Amino acid sequence: MAWARQALRGKLIGMPEHVTRRVVLQAASVATAATTAGLVGAAPATGAPATTFQHGVASGDPLPDGILLWTRVTPTPDAAPGSGAGPEVTVRWQVASDPAFAAVVAAGSVETGPARDHTVKVDVRGLGPATPYWYRFGLGDVWSATGRTATASAPDTELASLRAGIVSCADWEAGYFGSYRLLAARGDLDLVIHLGDYIYEYGTGGFPGSDGVVRQHQPANETLTLADYRIRHGLYKTDPDLQALHAAVPWVVTWDDHEIANDAWSGGAENHDPATEGDYATRRANAHKAYFEWMPVRTGDNNTIYRRLRFGRLAELSMLDLRTYRSQQASGTAVDDPARTITGDAQMEWLKQGLTSSTARWKLVGNSVMISRLDVGALPAWLLGPLAQLIGVPQNGFALNADQWDGYNADRDELVAHLRAHNTRDVVFLTGDIHTSWANELVTRTTVGDPAAAEFVVPSVTSDNLNDFIGLPAGIVSPVAAGLIRGTNPHVKWTELDNHGYGVLHVTAARARMDWYHLRDRTSPTTTARWVAGWSVVPGSSRLRKESAP
Incomplete structure (x- = not known):
């Protein structure tokens, strides 16, 4: 934005049943408050998700059969963003049809480390269209906060x-x-x-x-x-x-x-x-x-x-x-x-x-x-x-x-x-x-x-x-x-x-x-x-x- 600068210088598995868009929105309204408060998909008693997964979770680019999932893990205190420090680790991920993860429909693991700044991206396919999903990541006995997402129609x-x-x-x-x-x-x-x-x-x-x-x-x-x-x-x-x-x-x-x-x-x-x-x-x-x-x-x-x-x-x-x-x-x-x-x-x-x-x-x-x-x-x-x-x-x-x-x-x-x-x-x-x-x-x-x-x-x-x-x-x-x-x-x-x-x-x-x-x-x-x-x-x-x- 040149004008601004000048001004400053001057001074993976499908759902078993179809879910409609209205159901998606209703589910979102129920889940959002719990998700943002970190109450759904809570971590086990041991570990600290706020420390291990301190940069949150995200999803993007929804397709009818898939969604891109993201997080960043801090496996050791020195593995801060941009540090180049910290070990290679294996991060688990899960996608479920419910916020309690009683019905996990896709799961896997991915390696990450300093070469990718300990970030994790998973392109999950094989999901059902127009469907809400909940997802989380795990390292050791620690689970991240839960994210809520949805596929496209x-x-x-x-x-x-x-x-x-x-x-x-x-x-x-x-x-x-x-x-x-x-x-x-x-x-x-x-x-x-x-x-x-x-x-x-x-x-x-x-x-x-x-x-x-x-x-x-x-x-x-x-x-x-x-x-x-x-x-x-x-x-x-x-x-x-x-x-x-x-x-x-x-x-x-x-x-x-x-x-x-x-x-x-x-x-x-x-x-x-x-x-x-x-x-x-x-x-x-x-x-x-x-x-x-x-x-x-x-x-x-x-x-x-x-x-x-x-x-x-x-x-x-x-x-x-x-x-x-x-x-x-x-x-x-x-x-x-x-x-x-x-x-x-x-x-x-x-x-x-x-x-x-x-x-x-x-x-x-x-x-x-x-x-x-x-x-x-x-x-x-x-x-x-x-x-x-x-x-x-x-x-x-x-x-x-x-x-x-x-x-x-x-x-x-x-x-x-x-x-x-x-x-x-x-x-x-x-x-x-x-x-x-x-x-x-x-x-x-x-x-x-x-x-x-x-x-x-x-x-x-x-x-x-x-x-x-x-x-x-x-x-x-x-x-x-x-x-x-x-x-x-x-x-x-x-x-x-x-x-x-x-x-x-x-x-x-x-x-x-x-x-x-x-x-x-x-x-x-x-x-x-x-x-x-x-x-x-x-x-x-x-x-x-x-x-x-x-």
């Missing part, structure tokens, strides 16, 4: 609804993860979609706002080495609210820039100085290795993380990677250069073909940076006609943030043109990155009257936004700025620039709806949240409708 299933928590941008030093705690307590989520910036790479004090450092990063220095990234991931996974949400539902994740360095691109990053911080490729390899170790994410060939998940006939989710293959950020008319890309050629082709060939009702896109245009000035540049060529302004208007799709106009135009050429509707982009809340209709200079998709942008969990950078209370400057943005950008139906929180996406055959919830105080570990807005889109149209109540 079969592709041909008429799924009634899908509900997901949507989150992004969680800076440890900026506050507490109240968004995670409140989502875990809901008990009605099918999954969580994390859109990037799960961790932040800065050294302590490197990215504070008006509230300063609420709690200090470890390591205190900026993350550069493999040990640094492992320590930082390990710190985040000690947060009780983060652990609670991981244990409550499966997650689907992608990275943005701060998992490596601010404004990362294929060959470098704004927050990477080769003269003092070494080779960028080495740093990125360190960051990626730690991420793969510590996150419940599947990878494809060559460690690709863009991937697609299906939820019955209702929805298909395409998760993007907008950092690994992108061209370096540019400005001016360079943002129109068709040789520059944010997705890379292979991922763009994968995305286009996947969206147009999908048989799901809703085509969801996990998108780490905003795709909608954001013009500045009295008029978007493309309305000036020939003058745009004469004075050399970008075809889609002056880019306020060239780190977003605005900096890669050709890719956005290509994608929108493809959707229109194939009459592909019911596409919804789910976006993070910019720490603020937006409901947008996706248009380009040639499609301003006919939006091609909807976009819902969620605020940050804690990371600084407009009032934090300015150092003023919320509600003073933001409403004025939001009004100016909407006046120049009629496709922006709503935006709020001050508050932190999360979104809840609810998808049915009749609509795709996002509700935004804002925290009352990110610096309080017991903060509550309030509903602030809801917007929806119906099949066959990409025009947004405002909802009047939660």
